[in-house]
Amino acid sequence: MAEFVRTVEGRTILMVPKSSLTSKVPSKMPAFFNPAAKLNRDLSILAYSAFVASSEKKTFADSFAGIGARALRVAVEVPEVEQVYCNDINSVAIEAAKEAAGLNSVIGRCHFSIEEVCKFLLKGDKEGDRYSIVDLDPFGTPARHVDCVLRSVLDGGLVSITATDTAVLWGVYPKVCLRRYYGRPLNNSYGNETAIRLLLSLTALTASRLELAIKPVFVHATKHYLRVYAKVSVSSSQANDVYNSIGYVMHCFQCGHRFNTKEYGKGKCELCNTGLAVAGQLWTGSLYDKEFVRKMLEQDPDRQCKKVLEAAVEEASEIPYYFRADEISSKLKSNTHSVQRIVEKLHAAGFVASKTALNTSAFKTDARINSILDVVS
Ligand SMILES: [Zn+2]
Numbered sequence: 001m002a003e004f005v006r007t008v009e010g011r012t013i014l015m016v017p018k019s020s021l022t023s024k025v026p027s028k029m030p031a032f033f034n035p036a037a038k039l040n041r042d043l044s045i046l047a048y049s050a051f052v053a054s055s056e057k058k059t060f061a062d063s064f065a066g067i068g069a070r071a072l073r074v075a076v077e078v079p080e081v082e083q084v085y086c087n088d089i090n091s092v093a094i095e096a097a098k099e100a101a102g103l104n105s106v107i108g109r110c111h112f113s114i115e116e117v118c119k120f121l122l123k124g125d126k127e128g129d130r131y132s133i134v135d136l137d138p139f140g141t142p143a144r145h146v147d148c149v150l151r152s153v154l155d156g157g158l159v160s161i162t163a164t165d166t167a168v169l170w171g172v173y174p175k176v177c178l179r180r181y182y183g184r185p186l187n188n189s190y191g192n193e194t195a196i197r198l199l200l201s202l203t204a205l206t207a208s209r210l211e212l213a214i215k216p217v218f219v220h221a222t223k224h225y226l227r228v229y230a231k232v233s234v235s236s237s238q239a240n241d242v243y244n245s246i247g248y249v250m251h252c253f254q255c256g257h258r259f260n261t262k263e264y265g266k267g268k269c270e271l272c273n274t275g276l277a278v279a280g281q282l283w284t285g286s287l288y289d290k291e292f293v294r295k296m297l298e299q300d301p302d303r304q305c306k307k308v309l310e311a312a313v314e315e316a317s318e319i320p321y322y323f324r325a326d327e328i329s330s331k332l333k334s335n336t337h338s339v340q341r342i343v344e345k346l347h348a349a350g351f352v353a354s355k356t357a358l359n360t361s362a363f364k365t366d367a368r369i370n371s372i373l374d375v376v377s
Contacts, residue, residue: 068097
């Protein structure tokens with residue numbers, strides 16, 4: 001264990017590879033730890049705290065736990081969680097997690113295993129029951145494990161899923177995206193929202209096949225990953241309704257017009273008559289349960305988390321795309337207008353408009369691009 005050192009994140013002591021604290025790109029060997037994912041873990045602590053406040057059973061399963069950064073933080077910082085299950089295929093990483101559990105005095109509530117992800121998940125907790133919260137944070141795509149995650153969570157439970165194959169989901173490799181997520185991506189200015197919606201539609205459609213329904217409660221994206229949180233319930237009638245929340249986004253690369261639709265189709269842009277690009281099938285329903293996000297805010301988050309959460313509460317998330325302020329100013333050949341000012345002008349003109357948590361320099365609106373340009377200019 002010579003190359004492992006102590007560090008503290010949140011209120012939790014972690015044993016991490018010494019090199020991970022100094023290298024730009026954290027290495028998989030001897031074990032993976034990414035200090036830059038602190039915001040990701042901070043938000044998950046807030047989400048799990050909000051969730052367990054109203055759940056009966058309180059168990060947490062971390063399927064790709066690594067050195068236990070997330071699992072141990074749950075054990076220490078969400079004390080309501082009764083049992084924490086910490087799994088990774090890397091035995092060196094699990095040894096480090098065990099040592100850190102001892103240092104944090106939470107070893108009595110932590111269980112460790114070294115198994116393939118699906119094997120671990122389907123085994124269930126020590127009583128053989130499903131878990132109330134299941135986290136999936138793999139290297140690269142989560143697509144191959146989504147079934148196991150959904151099969152291992154309790155009725156009324158919560159799943160959190162991270163994707164780091166952002167180049168695929170943002171449209172650099174559309175063919176790979178289509179086979180992994182059953183939907184086409186968009187390589188454009190709001191590609192991260194399309195990416196989140198592709199991950200959600202894969203999760204929702206997989207769930208419906210298993211007689212389950214999902215309800216997204218919170219999502220989060222950075223350049224390097226995207227992450228979704230969804231409640232899962234056993235309900236064939238809700239599963240029947242899955243296609244109410246699945247559709248397509250059509251985008252015109254010529255004039256910037258965009259809209260969502262239920263029907264897959266090629267079609268021409270009604271504003272400039274150019275051929276439209278299609279994204280989807282993808283999730284077109286809401287991305288947030290605002291009540292849930294408010295509960296996350298009640299946990300007294302730090303400034304960075306608070307900013308994300310406040311934007312999420314305000315967001316008109318039923319609109320499945322956004323506009324960047326610099327897109328508008330470059331079309332108007334003017335200086336960049338502030339997002340706040342654009343939103344105010346759109347409101348004054350009677351449109352739905354809001355900031356978006358997915359991009360601090362962007363806004364959502366039901367106004368079409370030609371109306372936005374009229375209103376802002
Ligand atoms: Zn057009």
